[in-house]
Amino acid sequence: xxxxxxxxxxxxxxxxxxxxxxxxxxxxxxxxxxxxxxxxxxxxxxxxxxxxxxxxxxxxxxxxxxxxxxxxxxxxxxxxxxxxxxxxxxxxxxxxxxxxxxxxxxxxxxxxxxxxxxxxxxxxxxxxxxxxxxxxxxxxxxxxxxxxxxxxxxxxxxxxxxxxxxxxxxxxxxxxxxxxxxxxxxxxxxxxxxxxxxxxxxxxxxxxxxxxxxxxxxxxxxxxxxxxxxxxxxxxxxxxxxxxxxxxxxxxxxxxxxxxxxxxxxxxxxxxxxxxxxxxxxxxxxxxxxxxxxxxxxxxxxxxxxxxxxxxxxxxxxxxxxxxxxxx
Amino acid sequence: xxxxxxxxxxxxxxxxxxxxxxxxxxxxxxxxxxxxxxxxxxxxxxxxxxxxxxxxxxxxxxxxxxxxxxxxxxxxxxxxxxxxxxxxxxxxxxxxxxxxxxxxxxxxxxxxxxxxxxxxxxxxxxxxxxxxxxxxxxxxxxxxxxxxxxxxxxxxxxxxxxxxxxxxxxxxxxxxxxxxxxxxxxxxxxxxxxxxxxxxxxxxxxxxxxxxxxxxxxxxxxxxxxxxxxxxxxxxxxxxxxxxxxxxxxxxxxxxxxxxxx
Amino acid sequence: xxxxxxxxxxxxxxxxxxxxxxxxxxxxxxxxxxxxxxxxxxxxxxxxxxxxxxxxxxxxxxxxxxxxxxxxxxxxxxxxxxxxxxxxxxxxxxxxxxxxxxxxxxxxxxxxxxxxxxxxxxxxxxxxxxxxxxxxxxxxxxxxxxxxxxxxxxxxxxxxxxxxxxxxxxxxxxxxxxxxxxxxxxxxxxxxxxxxxxxxxxxxxxxxxxxxxxxxxxxxxxxxxxxxxxxxxxxxxxxxxxxxxxxxxxxxxxxxxxxxxxxxxxxxxxxxxxxxxxxxxxxxxxxxxxxxxxxxxxxxxxxxxxxxxxxxxxxxxxxxxxxxxxxxxxxxxxxxxxxxxxxxxxxxxxxxxxxxxxxxxxxxxxxxxxxxxxxxxxxxxxxxxxxxxxxxxxxx
Numbered sequence: 001x002x003x004x005x006x007x008x009x010x011x012x013x014x015x016x017x018x019x020x021x022x023x024x025x026x027x028x029x030x031x032x033x034x035x036x037x038x039x040x041x042x043x044x045x046x047x048x049x050x051x052x053x054x055x056x057x058x059x060x061x062x063x064x065x066x067x068x069x070x071x072x073x074x075x076x077x078x079x080x081x082x083x084x085x086x087x088x089x090x091x092x093x094x095x096x097x098x099x100x101x102x103x104x105x106x107x108x109x110x111x112x113x114x115x116x117x118x119x120x121x122x123x124x125x126x127x128x129x130x131x132x133x134x135x136x137x138x139x140x141x142x143x144x145x146x147x148x149x150x151x152x153x154x155x156x157x158x159x160x161x162x163x164x165x166x167x168x169x170x171x172x173x174x175x176x177x178x179x180x181x182x183x184x185x186x187x188x189x190x191x192x193x194x195x196x197x198x199x200x201x202x203x204x205x206x207x208x209x210x211x212x213x214x215x216x217x218x219x220x221x222x223x224x225x226x227x228x229x230x231x232x233x234x235x236x237x238x239x240x241x242x243x244x245x246x247x248x249x250x251x252x253x254x255x256x257x258x259x260x261x262x263x264x265x266x267x268x269x270x271x272x273x274x275x276x277x278x279x280x281x282x283x284x285x286x287x288x289x290x291x292x293x294x295x296x297x298x299x300x301x302x303x304x305x306x307x308x309x310x311x312x313x314x315x316x317x318x319x320x321x322x323x324x325x326x327x328x
Numbered sequence: 329x330x331x332x333x334x335x336x337x338x339x340x341x342x343x344x345x346x347x348x349x350x351x352x353x354x355x356x357x358x359x360x361x362x363x364x365x366x367x368x369x370x371x372x373x374x375x376x377x378x379x380x381x382x383x384x385x386x387x388x389x390x391x392x393x394x395x396x397x398x399x400x401x402x403x404x405x406x407x408x409x410x411x412x413x414x415x416x417x418x419x420x421x422x423x424x425x426x427x428x429x430x431x432x433x434x435x436x437x438x439x440x441x442x443x444x445x446x447x448x449x450x451x452x453x454x455x456x457x458x459x460x461x462x463x464x465x466x467x468x469x470x471x472x473x474x475x476x477x478x479x480x481x482x483x484x485x486x487x488x489x490x491x492x493x494x495x496x497x498x499x500x501x502x503x504x505x506x507x508x509x510x511x512x513x514x515x516x517x518x519x520x521x522x523x524x525x526x527x528x529x530x531x532x533x534x535x536x537x538x539x540x541x542x543x544x545x546x547x548x549x550x551x552x553x554x555x556x557x558x559x560x561x562x563x564x565x566x567x568x569x570x571x572x573x574x575x576x577x578x579x580x581x582x583x584x585x586x587x588x589x590x
Numbered sequence: 591x592x593x594x595x596x597x598x599x600x601x602x603x604x605x606x607x608x609x610x611x612x613x614x615x616x617x618x619x620x621x622x623x624x625x626x627x628x629x630x631x632x633x634x635x636x637x638x639x640x641x642x643x644x645x646x647x648x649x650x651x652x653x654x655x656x657x658x659x660x661x662x663x664x665x666x667x668x669x670x671x672x673x674x675x676x677x678x679x680x681x682x683x684x685x686x687x688x689x690x691x692x693x694x695x696x697x698x699x700x701x702x703x704x705x706x707x708x709x710x711x712x713x714x715x716x717x718x719x720x721x722x723x724x725x726x727x728x729x730x731x732x733x734x735x736x737x738x739x740x741x742x743x744x745x746x747x748x749x750x751x752x753x754x755x756x757x758x759x760x761x762x763x764x765x766x767x768x769x770x771x772x773x774x775x776x777x778x779x780x781x782x783x784x785x786x787x788x789x790x791x792x793x794x795x796x797x798x799x800x801x802x803x804x805x806x807x808x809x810x811x812x813x814x815x816x817x818x819x820x821x822x823x824x825x826x827x828x829x830x831x832x833x834x835x836x837x838x839x840x841x842x843x844x845x846x847x848x849x850x851x852x853x854x855x856x857x858x859x860x861x862x863x864x865x866x867x868x869x870x871x872x873x874x875x876x877x878x879x880x881x882x883x884x885x886x887x888x889x890x891x892x893x894x895x896x897x898x899x900x901x902x903x904x905x906x907x908x909x910x911x912x913x914x915x916x917x918x919x920x921x922x923x924x925x926x927x928x929x930x931x932x933x934x935x936x937x938x939x940x941x942x943x944x945x946x947x948x949x950x951x952x953x954x955x956x957x958x959x960x961x962x963x964x965x966x967x968x969x970x971x972x973x974x975x976x977x978x979x980x981x982x983x984x985x986x
Contacts, residue, residue: 012490073488073497075458076468100454100471100489103447107458108468110424116551117423119453132555137452138346144557149550156453185467187499190485195493207589230590238509248473248510249489254341254449255365255509263589273342277449281560284587286580292568302567302583304576314577322581322590400608516619519650519673522612523663 003037004030007082007096007105008054008061010042010074012192016050018204019097021164023157024057026124027095028167034126036092040171041085043078045070051173057164059171068182071189075101077182079108084178086113091152093131098156099203106154108184118146121157122260122281131155139254139277159203160260195247202250207232207263210252210279213239214268214290215308220245222312223267229319235259237275253278268308271296288312329383329479331374332437333407334430334444334457337361337391337398341449352554353420353547354450361398366445368514370507373475374443375406375515381479384408386437390418390429396530404517404525411437415535420547427459428545432538434464441484442504446471457506467499473510477501606903610672613665617676620649621684629681632809633955638762639809642684647717651677655692655699660711667844668906671851675899678855679862682959683809685855687720689848690759690810693967694721694767696841697786701829710765710788722763723845724754724815725838731756732972734769734838735780739817741770741787748772748787748827750820753799758966760813761798764791768817769834784834788826795820806958839917844909846920846967850902850927853963857895857931860938860956864888867942867951878941887941891934898927918980925973928963935960 006024009017024040031038040054040061047063055061062085069077082094082105094109096102098120110117122143123134132147133155202208209227211220211234220240227234234250241251252259253275264282269275271287271294279285280299287300288311297303304311338361339346345359363371374385387402387410389395399410413433418425434442442461447454461468473494474487484501487494489508517525535545569579584590606614624645632639646652654670656662665673670692678685695714698706713719730736739752750770760766765788772785789796799814829837865888868879878884905919913919935957939946946953964970 012492012495073468073470073495075470079458079462098454100446103454104458104468104470107423107427107455108462110455111427111459111462114424114551117453117455118552119423119451119455136560137557138450139341140560141346142348142557143560144348144352145555146552147555149553153551156455183465184462185465185499185503187467187469187497187503189495190498191496192490193493193496201491242513248508249491251509255369258452263584263587273344277341284584284589285563286583288576288580297566297568299563300566301563302569302580304569304580306570306573306576310573311576311580314573315580318574318577318581319590322585397608401612404609404612516616517612519613519616519654519663522609522616523658523665525612526609 003039003091005091005094006038006040006054006058007078007094007102008040008042008050009097009101009105010044010047010050010069010078014044014046014049016042016053017097017099017101018164019099019102019157019159020054021057022159022162023095023097024054025164026157026162028058029162030124030126030131041082043069043081044074055171055173056166058167061171061173062176063173064176064178073104073187073189075104076108076184076187079105079112080182080184081178083109083112084180085176087179093152094154096154096156098158099201102156106156110154113152115152115154116148116150117154117156118148119156120258121155122161124155136281139273140280158258158260159201160206160262202233202235202252203257203259205233205259205261207265208235208252208259208261208279208282209233209265209267210235210237210269211240211267212237212269212275213243215240217243217245219268219308222308226265226267226312226316226319229316230263230265232261232263232265237269266296266300267312269296270294271299329377329381329440329477330386330438331377331383332386332388332434332439332442333367333370333374333402334442334460335367335371335387335389335399335402336364336448337389337395338364338448338450341365346450348554348557351420352557356392361394363398363401364445364448364450366447366507366509368445369509369511370443370445371402371405371407372514373472373507373511376512377441377475377477381477383440386411386439388430388433388437389413390421390426390433392419399530400525401517403528403530404522405515406521407528409528410530412530412532413535413538414532415546417535417544417546417548420550421545422550422552423453423455423459424551425545425549427456427463429535429538429540430456430460431463432540433533434460435539440479440501441477442466442502443507444504446506446508457504461504464504467503468506469497469499469503470506472505472507475505475511606672610669613669614672614676617651617673618679620645621677621680625677625684626680629684629952630949630955632681632683636808638759638811639684642681643687643717643720646684646687651688652691652717653715654688655695656711656715660707660715662711662715666906667847667910668903671847671902671906674848674851675855675858678852679859682852682856682956683807685852686758686807686810689845689852690723691717691721692848693841693845694723694763694765696844697767697828697837698788700840701786701833701837705825706788706828714765719764720759720762721765721767722757722760723841724757724760724766724768726754726756728753728755732969734835735783737769737771737784739768739770740774741772741785744821747821747823750787750789750817750822752817754815756802756966757813757815758810760815761801761811765789766791766796766815767828769838772831772834778832781835782832784838785831786828786834786837787822788828789817789820789822793820793822805961806955807962842967843916843920846924847902847906847909849963849967850898850905850923853924853927853931853960854895854899854902856956856960856963857891857898857927857934860935860953861888861891861895863951863953864891864938864941867945884941887937891937894930895934898923898930901926915980917976921968921973921976924963924967925970925977928970931960931963
């Protein structure tokens with residue numbers, strides 16, 4: 001039964017990561033194009049909830065109950081268990097999210113199987129018996145298409161590449177038991193700490209409102225208000241993170257996150273190359289800036305020349321004045 | 329405490345000169361090579377750890393013949409020595425070959441920790457550290473924001489950044505840790521360090537010297553291939569809005585509505 | 591006529607080495623972050639910046655010219671000049687601290703014994719002590735052979751009498767490298783009359799008479815020093831009796847590039863301020879950088895500064911390689927760099943207009959600082975003399 005697999009990423013509380021619903025949608029579309037079978041695989045201490053969710057998107061989901069996943073990093077345990085399933089089920093291509101867990105699971109799985117990896121897909125089609133994957137490289141300067149040279153491989157997929165769409169009918173869930181023991185050394189999670197201000201992974205946000213050095217600590221309150229009003233996440237440049245105004249998890253750019261939201265609203269951001277590489281594939285870029293010469297003006301769709309502390313409150317007022325959907 | 333840092337020379341992202349050659353591989357002549365940004369955080373973490381616990385920092389790099397030039401900066405920052413694995417056949421290596429070679433290079437090196445950047449600015453895949461750890465059966469701790477070894481107990485604790493905060497992981501040493509910017513700003517090399525770097529040892533190793541004979545690695549056995557590349561579609565012309573804050577805000581919101589974002 | 595050494599073939603890349611680039615960048619970051627914020631205040635208070643001296647010491651910049659066995663960095667002349675240039679780009683007074691530490695120590699580097707180096711270099715290299723170079727006198731400026739300060743034998747010691755003027759950092763230095771007449775026999779050729787000594791600050795009879803009130807490099811104290819029967823042991827004599835003049839001349843061959851580096855740094859600093867200002871300043875609805883008259887000035891400033899810099903780097907390389915016409919190279923680079931610094935800083939003030947003339951911007955300070963590079967370690971006229979003598983095939 002040759003086919004495509006979607007690795008369902010499971011969060012600390014046993015839920016399916018949002019990215020996996022997008023990856024499932026992409027793989028399902030590809031499988032249809034290729035005439036291949038597609039299945040999901042969920043490894044967790046209790047896979048029920050995540051597997052049920054993934055089955056909304058895929059015709060078949062394999063669920064692996066793995067108690068070790070309760071107190072060990074999910075990706076390590078999942079990768080080994082998935083590798084253990086491969087012999088029983090002839091899988092050709094694996095799809096997983098390109099976030100931290102997806103990258104880790106892909107790296108370990110590649111080491112265990114010798115399979116190659118095409119990373120950070122922003123699109124995929126099917127040709128010559130395999131996926132042809134589009135990637136955005138060099139900070140969005142170039143789009144490349146790549147394929148596997150052999151008949152197997154792992155693809156990591158960026159968030160917001162496709163909109164998650166459940167299948168017409170829910171798929172079936174099979175409980176499976178992989179062969180072998182966990183052979184990789186044990187890493188224990190001894191504490192899980194929630195930090196104030198941390199939100200859903202910023203890579204998954206549909207709208208990101210972002211601030212830079214020029215915004216200042218007070219300005220970030222305004223950034224957050226606008227983000228809340230738009231239902232978006234708060235992002236930041238490295239300078240703002242270094243200044244301690246916002247956690248590193250929210251940093252966008254070269255040594256932070258790469259995002260591809262529908263809207264990137266940049267407030268007081270000049271658009272230095274290190275930041276640009278993190279956000280320039282956003283569908284729409286809007287910038288509010290005092291400096292009309294700022295580099296961001298070259299790749300923004302709309303630039304408002306003005307002071308954030310004057311324009312920002314006006315934007316808030318304007319947004320609040322709009323009739324909310326369903327309330328009119 | 330002995331620490332290995334995996335460092336990769338990458339085209340300077342600030343140069344804007346990154347491009348692919350006609351063979352679809354990275355054109356390494358197009359822009360100056362620098363130490364990969366996230367590797368510098370790994371270096372900084374390594375120096376802080378050896379300052380606190382004693383020991384030495386060894387660099388391991390798989391790079392073309394020009395690799396030592398980039399390693400000098402890491403040596404100037406405070407690394408003790410470098411190991412440079414180079415072979416013409418390694419051009420065009422994929423993640424599988426890279427991980428295999430780095431794992432092989434580490435087999436003859438003594439270490440308590442291997443540190444690497446979570447990803448590299450030229451590839452951004454972020455999969456090699458996990459692959460190297462799995463191949464060597466080393467405990468793998470990724471997305472590190474804090475590293476606290478306990479040499480007496482032979483264990484290390486790492487804060488792994490999670491979507492909601494962080495997880496505290498614990499593993500026996502030796503272990504491999506993928507490092508992030510949250511570990512702290514890399515130091516600038518001191519003048520003494522810079523002047524001392526030239527006399528530090530960089531050992532160049534061929535594939536046969538790290539035990540990779542027979543089974544081929546590198547470009548000829550790459551598991552992936554680049555089929556083509558194109559510039560992304562240009563963005564539409566930028567709309568520039570000036571005017572009073574109220575007018576500007578109205579235009580901005582109307583623009584978002586027109587694009588059905590709100 | 592002496593064959594110019596630029597005609598001799600050179601090997602290697604005509605670019606800075608990876609090590610030099612790293613070092614330059616490291617000093618640049620340091621200068622921008624730690625020294626730049628102090629520059630205006632140093633100028634205003636006209637006080638020696640001990641804090642900057644400590645920064646230079648703790649980052650081993652003062653140790654650059656000293657051999658590694660004494661805790662120095664063993665830097666080549668070009669390396670030292672790169673550091674002086676980067677520091678002078680933000681603060682000429684601070685750049686001079688490095689240049690003077692090298693200048694004062696050069697006689698010891700060139701002619702000192704191992705015992706002398708063992709005694710003084712570790713502290714100098716670490717920046718725990720400072721050293722000044724005392725050749726000039728009130729009546730012996732460009733003409734060093736007119737020196738009147740005398741040293742006479744007294745048993746195993748020497749007694750030094752006289753005074754020195756315009757001595758950079760003379761009042762803050764722990765050691766003074768002083769040149770005195772030890773043979774005033776009219777039959778002795780003028781260039782064989784001087785001998786070089788090291789005087790430690792605490793020695794009886796040594797005094798600082800006054801500090802000059804200066805136009806520029808105001809944080810660098812320029813002192814008049816007096817020697818009244820200052821007793822130094824013969825072990826403080828640097829080089830042989832009567833070797834003072836050639837030691838002083840060889841010292842200047844190697845120290846003038848340091849002043850050229852200071853001049854290049856000052857010019858670069860002024861150019862950067864002017865170029866940025868021209869981008870930001872709007873008149874007649876446009877940035878003034880869009881006006882051709884401003885563009886031409888900025889282009890000339892850049893081209894002139896780069897020319898001076900390249901001549902400096904080449905001069906350092908030739909002098910380091912032992913060029914026979916080292917005097918010519920060192921005179922040429924200081925001549926070109928000093929004149930360029932004066933012109934570029936003056937033009938920078940012009941680009942900034944009224945703002946250039948007030949202390950809201952650093953270019954007026956840079957213009958005042960630039961002037962000294964045309965004066966000290968030999969006026970520009972002396973540099974031309976040295977070059978002309980080399981052309982005529984005579985030793986300088």
